[in-house]
Amino acid sequence: MTQGARVTTRPEVHRREVATHCPYCALQCGMVLREADGRIEVAPRDFPTNRGGLCQKGWTAAELLDHPDRLAAPLLRDRPGAPLRPASWDEALDRVAAGIRAVQDRHGPDAVAVFGGGGLTNEKAYALGKFARVALRTRHIDYNGRWCMSSAAAAGLRAFGVDRGLPFPLADLGRADTLLLVGANPAETMPPLLRHLADQRARGGQLIVIDPRLTATARQADRHLQPLPGTDLAVANALLHVALTEGWLDRAYVADRTSGFDEVRRTVAGYWPAEVERLSGVPVADLEATARALATVDRAIILTARGAEQHAKGVDTVTAFINLALALGLPGRPGSGYGCLTGQGNGQGGREHGQKADQLPGYRRIDDPAAREHVARVWGVPADDLPGPGVPAYALLDSLGTATGPRALLVFGSNPVVSAPRAARVESRLRALDLLVVADFVRSETADLADVVLPVAQWAEEDGTLTNLEGRVLRRRALREPPPGVRTELAVLAGLAARLHAGAILHRTPHRTDLFPTPGSAGSGGGNAAGGHGFPADPRTVFEELRRASAGGPADYAGVTWERVERDEGVFWPCPDPDGPDTPRLFTESFPTPDGRARFHPVTHWPAAEEVCAEYPLHFTTGRVLAHYQSGAQTRRVDALRRAAPEGFVELHPDLADRLGVAGGDEVRVVSRRGELRAPARLSPAIRPDTVFAPFHWPGAARANSVTNDAVDPLSGMPEFKICAVRVEKA
């Protein structure tokens, strides 16, 4: 590293105005943060994703920075059942380190687990993965991206050999003649993205939406297909069936750029539109028109989001849409292709640098000997010391505190008490732990259960990078230092690593003094402990290491520098060379598979993990509303957002409500085999009469995840958030 690329060891602070990005979703809207008279204001900024727009969450994002609920000191529970009480950082970190040591001495290294989040910056996600493998030496790390991106990721990997949500810039959407959105509601989940859809419509393009609800997005569409939840795979196969029957196959593309088509052709031959209409409720005419709209235009794009993906057959469902895209010759052609809409702020980067159970930085596999060698060299440890793969998020949470599962858990950036499937069970697993540590900036429902809560810096108080839904690396900038009593995550990891290392010297060998600073050396001004060589607290130093660790991997960041990111409005990976190009568009020449071809995989429809029956006759599905973000830990604390959407609700069709004797506003119970939720009924003709919907942003009685199914996709580990069987009754 040259002197010029060297960094300050502390965030760049005391700036009165910074250009940065919204802390919430993967659109990563550009914004300017201004501090004036002690108040922090947000203003939108023109960036290629948001084009000057922000949603309500973005506008109000700064409100949490000085919120009275913000944690200002670590919290500690003296014994089970005792209340959480404020503690010093030394006491809290000592307690965590001692707890980890006690558990590992008795039960081995894998008895401690880490749960990360797709909101963490690249630097933090990378450091967390390294911390788990090197400082804790546990195989157990996974993250909330498993609830989010895992099905599209697995399908993309198996078809294209790489997982980048959008393999093209977002602006391509505006150039598509036909755009098909499957299980995506960007009008509520990424409102500024609609500016790109408006472009598309203005150019005469067609928008088609597949969603069991007539959403705000579907209302803008030229065509809305309203299938039964869980039947998208059959719909996709029927679309391909129609395309083949009509002779719309792109023969040259299939012959030159793909493999495995024949088996897919045989499989979809059985997906007669009339049969798929019976299964899904989507009329034959709509299937035919949709296939025509995709196949007979110059440029077509198919996008999936959580509606299609959060199923026990999520990988196969995405695969079915990829098969369709490949058969029509779309991927790799400018203005055409398949993509998935990544959800969390760093949902893309967070899945590339080692928070995933089976993964090392640069999207390398932890079971690949060459990958282990490379990363171990960067980390300065023997490759044999690196643990093997862990297990996906739900399996991990479900095993906590059991005879064979981890007995301690460190959570960084997730609130599983609200957001995990079958949440009551997950809650009971968390309660069974010997040690639960939660790093957060508010007392989330998960933090409420913790033995130790560590207050960490927020977005406006840290420098770093995130990778948005386009695979574009961008820069988060600190406006100010963290408030007193608050530390950055990197400083927390540095402090913990130092303590664990000091303990290792006392208790066991071998130890590596080069990797861990001693506790005495960890500590600088501003409340942020500066780490040692192995776990530096400075994000830029971490990023420089991440560049080396990712070099040569599928998600290669070696050529990405902070300067370049700032100069060029972001850098698209892979970018192996600082002086070479980045990659806004993938697949133009070939696919990153061994033979350079994309791979078809035959997939067949199978029923939801739980089907309706006499006792549970209705389909239950879940999702989001505009005003709230995820588990709501942040947005439920923002006045304007709480006013906009004060409480949970159950959406049901007026005909169904009639049959149940329910009026709008009545409190209803939604009951599944796993539990129930209670919330006011909201009647809407926009939803299918056989399906009810609830958003998952609320805890307590209205918690949607009390009801959801914990069945998971066998390939991705994605839970079936989007369909289970329930009955609804007036409370």
Ligand SMILES: Nc1nc2c(c(=O)[nH]1)N[C@H]1C(S)=C(S)[C@@H](COP(=O)(O)OP(=O)(O)OC[C@H]3O[C@@H](n4cnc5c(=O)[nH]c(N)nc54)[C@H](O)[C@@H]3O)O[C@H]1N2
């Ligand atoms: N306001 C807001 N915005 C967000 C978030 C948030 O919490 N709140 N979270 C961010 C994150 S992490 C994510 S992952 C994205 C998610 O973004 P989206 O995927 O757009 O959001 P969801 O509401 O989960 O699901 C989208 C739609 O899927 C439909 N759906 C349900 N079941 C099915 C089905 O079986 N098939 C089909 N085709 N559709 C179905 C639902 O009716 C819903 O309208 O949003 C991001 N943006």
Ligand SMILES: Nc1nc2c(c(=O)[nH]1)N[C@H]1C(S)=C(S)[C@@H](COP(=O)(O)OP(=O)(O)OC[C@H]3O[C@@H](n4cnc5c(=O)[nH]c(N)nc54)[C@H](O)[C@@H]3O)O[C@H]1N2
């Ligand atoms: N029923 C149902 N359940 C779902 C879904 C669904 O559609 N239906 N969607 C799933 C999806 S796609 C997702 S992504 C998950 C998300 O669900 P969660 O993982 O619970 O996501 P958040 O609510 O964003 O949780 C983030 C927590 O970390 C804190 N936090 C934010 N940034 C940071 C940070 O930088 N560091 C630290 N230490 N803490 C931070 C926040 O205050 C909050 O308490 O929910 C999943 N659950």
Ligand code: SF4
């Ligand atoms: S769309 Fe996403 S990134 Fe943009 S302002 Fe809203 S929450 Fe923030």
Ligand SMILES: [Mo]
């Ligand atoms: Mo997500």
